[in-house]
Amino acid sequence: MTERLSTRAAELDAADPLAHFADAFVRSEGVVSYLDGNSLGRPLRVTRTGLADFVDGAWGERLIRAWDEQWMEAPTELGDRIGRVLLGAAAGQTVVGDSTSVMLYKLASAALAAQPGRDEIVACADDFPTDRFVVEGLAAERGHTVRWLSVDPRTGVRLEQVRAALGERTALVLLSHIAYRSAWVADMPAITAAAHEAGALVLWDLSHSVGALDLALDAAEADLAVGCTYKYLNGGPGAPAFGYVAARLQERLRQPIQGWMGAADPFAMGERYEPATGIRRFISGTPPILGMVPMRDMLDLLESAGIAAVRAKSVALTGFAIEVHDELLAAYGVELASPRDAALRGGHVILDHPDFRAVTARLWERGVIPDFRPPHGLRVGLSPLSTSFAEVLTGLRAVADLLGEVPAAR
Template identity: 60%
Template sequence: MTPDSRLALARSLDAEDPLASRRSLFEGHDDDAVAAYLDGNSLGRPLKATSARLTEFVRDQWGGRLIRAWDEDWLQLPQRVGDRIGRIALGAAPGQCVVADSTSVLLYKVIRAACAARPDRTEIVIERDNFPTDRFIVEAIAADRGLTVRWVEVAPDAGPTLEGVSKALGPDTAVVVLSHVAYRSAHIADMEAITRLTHDAGALIVWDLSHSVGSVPVRLDECEADFAVGCSYKYLNGGPGAPAWAYVAARHLADLSQPIPGWLGSADPFGMGTGYQPADGIRRMVSGTPPILGMQALQDMLDLLEEVGIEAVRAKSLKLTSFAVTIVEDLMGADGVQIASPRAPEERGSHITIDHPAFSGMISELWRDGIIPDFRNPHGLRLGFSPLSTSFEETLVGIGSIADRLRSRGLD
């Protein structure tokens, strides 16, 4: 393609995009200092509505109601927001999701709870290229409980497959821990089939949905998933350090034994009793005082997601990643750049990773010039497209700048 034809294609896709008008709802979408923000899968842009919400919260709730706000609203907020995440983005009925803690802490809680539910089994299965936190937590739990870790081998441009998981399962498998969308390649695992396979082996499954929630439709109840955890600062735009959420299928709640008992997850938190009795339902997943301030921005994105629908978000995501693959191959294919993500659009989430040895020293220069992807070792640039805030022309500008930088290095 010629430069003019690339630009014409990007602009025609933007003109046809039914979600294009929502881009103006985000802070910084027209910031000249950031020519292309291709890292919305690591930290989503804030919505403009969030500034007003935070101001109102500080003035009227925190400042106006003070401690009375706990009884009036805040104590119920983790479950109320959790139910909204479940309904809007996860295919989960009420009473199974709650907002609390960080992704790491919630992963620890649900994995330990799943292990406790299979006390006679001695193995945890996890993919070799899962996000480091997931692997570290699994290894720590295994060491603490005297369990064995079984690894699912995955291709660099893919993720866990039915065949790969099958090879790692056995009669001693207690828990399987997998990412639905791989953090590096964006490969989408077959949640329904892998969950069924895990259950057929008598084990429980924990899904990490950090790169799924808000960009890829998920149907936890329909797939009969056991547990899930995800963050809220990526496609849910909750802001840096925003709290995570956990899902526990209703059938597990009555017997759930989570490893960090806290006062607010007890049956009578204000009774200040001498012995811990867990609360009924999903509230027993809560430990300490919930992060009320951290839940404010998240609610604005849930409003927007509910308005447009997760299927519409997914439809644009498919077009964005397909457009990006086309432009990368057109501009950099001859330079040896490899697409380290699934080739079929329906098999990947809302980001792609592109590999080239020259990328390892490029990220700081790109950021300085207002082109913002992120880097994944050993030499991958990860391009994340947040469908509600990313345009096709912005995508073209970002990839074009990477191509220009790559060519300039070849001439040095």
């Protein structure tokens, strides 16, 4: 069986039109299988040079002059590029800056303030903690009620659930596009349309989507979206997030964290805050210019590959992981907790087994790096441009080996 899988992995790698992109990434000799690319992407080799050039050039040589020459426009220029290459968003709707948590708070708070007379928020009880904590905090701050959606952790939020929770008091729906536990892909166009019918706004968390799925925010008539850039965009630990605000809403929404960089004329040092026009008003403090350098390198790669091809590779990788599960891991009692239907599956696969907490710790010792998610999920995160099919098999074969030593794993 393992011989057949080895042959299968080799054939898939040989036929992969994106295989050559893997050479662009930094590799560690101590890591034989990196299965956590949806949590922190590998750095690019070119980023070494790019960071040095930034220190010696724009920062070291141009110094404060670089603000006028290039840095002031970086949040919106890079935002437009993310929108064009990855989000299906026209220019002027995406901005880079702040962390995911702060950007979620800013856009959610602005949306709630723009919905007078409505005092309910719809959110998923199984979404990533940041999303839930932001919702909890805003509800307490404003005296709003949260209508929590309970979902099967092996699937995700469905249209019927959202529709049943909507009403004339719904101000905002805040959901992850892809469930971080199961990789379930929510029906963005249909859920957005249902919320609009009820008079609500929708804020989508794209952290597990951007760079892995072919998104179409404008076509879906999305209102608001936030996403991180250290997963599939390989921006590095703490890389800034991005926010999307549909053009039709920008004049209606008020920035809740009024900082000088979002003002109409930052260097006027005015007595009162006057917001900038357009998406720039959603900037607060000084943009994280240094954190944008690695992200630009990955955008070059993604644009070269094409997001449609990246998505096709992602589907193939996760499909192969499921194939390995069926042939190698199911016999050890491992259960698949992600959708088999590729249209409903994002860029990772969740496998469940009661011993996976201990197994994950031992995998790390062997240079196999997946992620563990309580209560007993092993998350196989597959970044398409840096991951081979052989690497997937190497990692999952190590899982099988350890499960064969279950008493030791425990």
